[in-house]
Amino acid sequence: MKTEKEYIKKFERLLKKIKPPERPFGLFLSGGIDSALLAALLKPDIVFSCRFPYGQKYDEFEYTMATIKHLKLPYNITIPRKENFKQFLPGALKMFRKTSHFSLVPLYLLFQAASAHKIKTIVSGEGPDEYLGGYSSYNFITHEQELYNQPELQNYHPALDKYLGSSMERFARILKVDSKKLKPYWGKYKNLLSKMGYADLKLRGIEEMELALAKGHGIKLLYPYMNKEIEKFCFEEVPDSLKIKGFTTKYLERKVAEKYLPKKVVWRKNKMGGPVAPIGLWLGEKDEFSKDKYLKLQDEIIRNNYRVR
Numbered sequence: 001m002k003t004e005k006e007y008i009k010k011f012e013r014l015l016k017k018i019k020p021p022e023r024p025f026g027l028f029l030s031g032g033i034d035s036a037l038l039a040a041l042l043k044p045d046i047v048f049s050c051r052f053p054y055g056q057k058y059d060e061f062e063y064t065m066a067t068i069k070h071l072k073l074p075y076n077i078t079i080p081r082k083e084n085f086k087q088f089l090p091g092a093l094k095m096f097r098k099t100s101h102f103s104l105v106p107l108y109l110l111f112q113a114a115s116a117h118k119i120k121t122i123v124s125g126e127g128p129d130e131y132l133g134g135y136s137s138y139n140f141i142t143h144e145q146e147l148y149n150q151p152e153l154q155n156y157h158p159a160l161d162k163y164l165g166s167s168m169e170r171f172a173r174i175l176k177v178d179s180k181k182l183k184p185y186w187g188k189y190k191n192l193l194s195k196m197g198y199a200d201l202k203l204r205g206i207e208e209m210e211l212a213l214a215k216g217h218g219i220k221l222l223y224p225y226m227n228k229e230i231e232k233f234c235f236e237e238v239p240d241s242l243k244i245k246g247f248t249t250k251y252l253e254r255k256v257a258e259k260y261l262p263k264k265v266v267w268r269k270n271k272m273g274g275p276v277a278p279i280g281l282w283l284g285e286k287d288e289f290s291k292d293k294y295l296k297l298q299d300e301i302i303r304n305n306y307r308v309r
Contacts, residue, residue, distance in 0.1 A: 004255075007242055012256045014233055015041060018224045025121040026114050029067065029075070031060025032271045033250065033257050034125035034134075036067040038224060040260035042123060046074045048113050050106045050275040053079070057288075058278050060271075066262045076117065078109045082282040089297070090306040095216030096209050098298045100291050106275035107210060111217040120219060126207060127225030130197040131234035132250045133243035137174045138196055141167055142244055145192055171196055177203060193243045194235040206274070 002010075020042040027044035029035045039047060047068065052058035061077075068075050080088075085105055092108035114122055129135055133142070145167055147153070148160060164170060168186050172179035185199040207223065214221035234243075238252060245251040248267075257266045280288035283297065301307070 026119040031063030096212040130201040133193045193240045
């Protein structure tokens, strides 16, 4: 059985095998570890980022700039605002389709910024969240399962099964999908986090949206992390205990990143999931993460042939 250090060394070795694309190329940089580590490894010609100055729930600018300064990277910052959100939504819908993702317009603007800088290739940090237990929702299931597996609760398994459902059913509820959609992917890997990550990778759909927006702007979008060698290592070799340690997600990746990035970026805990615009706030929702008005607005724009009234 490998030691923690051996897993760290192998993962770093696999990451170092990633080669940068033909220059010039850009990178979409968030305030999180995935894109930051990729920037450290590939040294892009420019990074593009969105800023949402609406408090800690949305604003990652502090961490983005910490990475930019540490790596001395050229950068471009886009600030989507309530005033111009409706201006860009029709164009984004033309390139993709109706979606519940709050990232649609921010991503559209990032590709627009890349195009304005005559960047034809963008690399994105998608992948490690699914590979290495990066989503907060994974914490719920893994810690429930640890509790379920306690010897003292063995006699209660029938009652717990009835109350909680299987891990697959619980994960389906978090994703808000029918558990039948997970079933084709759930049995491929042994470990729970690999099961969740692989199913999530197949169902989440963020890559489909990004690729559509990239194509609409005439840009080639690459996912360097998402290669067969890294996927196989993460899903088949890395134990769950090195993916989530305590409540720290992507532990293995963070240990590698310590060598390349500022500590505040590596070990931050309050990471948002990508360029998530505060659309609920902009549209006056009582629940800022409600998507009701957002989806209705998209329906209205589509009905009016992508025009805003």
